[in-house]
Amino acid sequence: MSADTELGAPARLPLFKALARLIPYAQKDFPRILLGALSALGASIVALLIPTALEWIVDGPIASGATRAVVWGALAVLGLGLLEAGLVWLRRWLILAPATAIEYNLRQKFYNRLQKLPIEFHDRWQGGQLLSRMMQDLNVIRRWLAFGLIMLVVNLLTVVIGSVMLFQWHWALGTIFVVSGIPLWISALRFERTYGRLARMSQDQQGDLATSVEQSVHGIRVLKAFGRGGHALKNFREQAETLRGTEMRKAGAIARVDFILVLMPELAFAASLATGIWLAAQGELDIAQLLAFFAMATILRWPIESIGFLFSFLLDARTATDRVWEVFDSVDTITDPEQPVSIPEPRGALAFEGAHFRYQDARDHEPDLLDGIDLALEPGETMALVGLTGSGKTTLTTLPTRLYDVTAGRVTLDGVDVRQLRLVELRTHIATAFEDATLFSASVRENVLLGRDDLDIASDEAERVMNEALAVAQASFVYELPDGVDTMIGEEGMSLSGGQRQRLALARAVAARPKVIVMDDPLSALDVNTEERVQAELKRVLAGTTALVVAHRPSTVALADRVALLQNGRIVEVGTHSELMARSADYRSVLSSFEDEEREESAQRTDPTSAIDIIQEADR
Ligand SMILES: Nc1ncnc2c1ncn2[C@@H]1O[C@H](COP(=O)(O)OP(=O)(O)OP(=O)(O)O)[C@@H](O)[C@H]1O
The missing domain is CATH 3.40.50.300 (P-loop containing nucleotide triphosphate hydrolases)
Incomplete structure (x- = not known):
């Protein structure tokens, strides 16, 4: 089966249903994954506390000239930074084992399935397509479970919590930040449609390319004997070009959404700066609050900017899951009977x-x-x-x-x-x-x-x-x-x-x-x-x-x-x-x-x- 001929491709499930198929494989390791997610969330919350600590230092010890307290304040910020780093490390440590275990189990099941599926199935499917699903797609799923999924959830939560915290300094600044997020959501929805299709195309084309490599290695003697190496290379180059084109379109889609994801926080930053200075001039905001606001807005930049990448990762993982499940869901027609008969001593008729x-x-x-x-x-x-x-x-x-x-x-x-x-x-x-x-x-x-x-x-x-x-x-x-x-x-x-x-x-x-x-x-x-x-x-x-x-x-x-x-x-x-x-x-x-x-x-x-x-x- 090639990218062009998706024989019997099942109807596309909604995003969450498609990914929910991974849940049974994660069930055993669920406590560890949850702890990993909590560590990631903890790291984000600790980071979000830093602006409040800064506000306290500027407002208190710096304003009153208490040098000792400033040192204690700086040590507290350092402590928060170290705690954040520690929690990030803990997240990685907790998640690595379950993610590799899930990949291992899926790969076992995939191999077992390939052994069990009838020859009729193998007649239809190209070796390279199976190989790329077994190696590459399962690898994408593992990386997404270990990093993409948790970071997407945590970064979204961080943005929501951070935005709410922004309101504590001034409602106008919080509103500017939240309103500037609306174009982000619109672009993300449009991105899902285009990128999802391109991700599928790219992963299928990678499978086709793997098939070409497999066939030319397999048939290297024939290719050499007939002097068809150049022809094989031409075909390969065409396929590689097609894949490159798709990758370029994917990169273009990511670049477009990234442009909005980077631009909007910048604009929100500029608008907040102008508004903040005006509010400070009006006496509605003091300098410590303004500093804390900008510290928070800076901390929120990475979670916002990363959402484009994490969203594309989510769609890659969904495509990889679809491709793997197409093999899992293939009907095995040649199976053991429900009530088997045995012939202990066959005669051989x-x-x-x-x-x-x-x-x-x-x-x-x-x-x-x-x-x-x-x-x-x-x-x-x-x-x-x-x-x-x-x-x-x-x-x-x-x-x-x-x-x-x-x-x-x-x-x-x-x-x-x-x-x-x-x-x-x-x-x-x-x-x-x-x-x-x-x-x-x-x-x-x-x-x-x-x-x-x-x-x-x-x-x-x-x-x-x-x-x-x-x-x-x-x-x-x-x-x-x-x-x-x-x-x-x-x-x-x-x-x-x-x-x-x-x-x-x-x-x-x-x-x-x-x-x-x-x-x-x-x-x-x-x-x-x-x-x-x-x-x-x-x-x-x-x-x-x-x-x-x-x-x-x-x-x-x-x-x-x-x-x-x-x-x-x-x-x-x-x-x-x-x-x-x-x-x-x-x-x-x-x-x-x-x-x-x-x-x-x-x-x-x-x-x-x-x-x-x-x-x-x-x-x-
Ligand atoms: N996997 C397949 N899918 C579709 N058609 C097939 C497949 N395998 C064989 N055929 C077709 O079935 C027909 C019979 O093939 P088969 O290999 O059984 O013949 P055969 O009598 O063994 O031939 P030979 O003596 O040349 O080995 C051929 O027309 C062949 O093209």
Whole structure:
């Protein structure tokens, strides 16, 4: 999902309701936050007392020439200053822990949510958008809770209390100060509308930018190989320019409101000065009161000026909360059933019964990609699934483990609808090995034993399971790596070849010891001989395991017990390879397309040899 396509963005909540969603996360630390707020308020009140102390010093000891009392007065002002600093420190100390705890809890929940949300959600959302929400937006929320929220409340209160105190010296001076505040409120309301929109735009564009960085780092090899670095940079620059434009507009909006926030107190100051001097000349105000008034007006300047910044911070936090909650509120369609059924000892009978599936972005007039699949695998049987490119084979392999749910019909394991099993149990019984072998930046051992959290990774049993799985997957190359099975493999296994990655992914599926294994062409990057060895080992080790294997090679098909042909969203033929060869023209045509592909591949492989032949021929 990008900034331009806010699919399913929920209706915008009012400001306070939007931020109130943070309350449950702050509840535990509420006493500490309250104490922090009280410290901040205490610091402001102490600051507001200083003008009154000054008035007392000027009016009393200075007027009467009592030097000792002046010193005591100065010490009292110093004491108030120190107390204010102490309370500010206390506020920071009290708030830091709850704010970081709230950020930590939200981040945990966010990560957990990303793990739980179905693939359908991840199809729609860009990685960078999720990353920026998880890191940047949560950071904004933490900083706002730790500083912005409290300072906004405290500074507003300070302005209100300070304005009331101004009236004690003269009503006219107080009135000038309060009336000059009216344009501030009007600008703040207008600011909310413009800035709120810009803040959302900017945060979304930052997410888009993060996506671009992520994609170009991810695809750096392709970009380099095709010399498209310049093109990627141009796209990136355009996006960065757009973001810069939005940031400039944001800064412009802040500058406009700041202009009023700085100008109005200045004007109020000038008007108060003129009025104060006139009132003093009239004898309605003495010099001590005038001094105290201006001291108070000076103290109130920062709280007034800061309101623009704090208000924009409030709107940033609101946008960040909206963006985080868009992920929290995303509907998780693939969940555990309310009344789960368990299959303690599964036999491994996997069946598709009238299974339909269509992707969420399929157009209305398109038929379902899987349009009524009926296929039953006997326990322990190996079934190859063949079909033309794009016929939906990969999609079909995602249904048994509920990476996607069928849109109609059902998939069953031992006659139980897979939606009736708890996801953890389902995914223990059925394992998947994908063609696109994703590995994690962890050791070989951790990658292979990923599906075995029942085993202590340091135990002998874990070692045995891992070695057996590596042997089945013909992955003995790992023992030659610098630290053997403890070698860290780079991000997504980038330091390994495609075939090596596939073998490790297969070893991972084997180590999980499932009752059913679904393999989406997991051996495509292996040469035919290695593939045959892997197949033979698989048959031996997973003797009682049911296997559904998407196949692109005649050799893989020939090793299967039976073959199913997927065409136009349905299984149109099921039988042994030789039966289908004999009776199905469609099957023969698909197989001959595989053979063509294989010939092309082997022609590419033999090209260098032919080149040598030609050179040798020329030398003769
Ligand atoms: N996440 C997705 N969202 C929308 N459409 C998708 C998605 N994944 C695949 N498709 C579409 O579904 C169709 C079937 O794709 P699928 O990968 O299942 O085919 P396949 O038979 O495995 O192909 P191949 O043999 O090339 O691997 C394709 O037209 C593809 O564009």
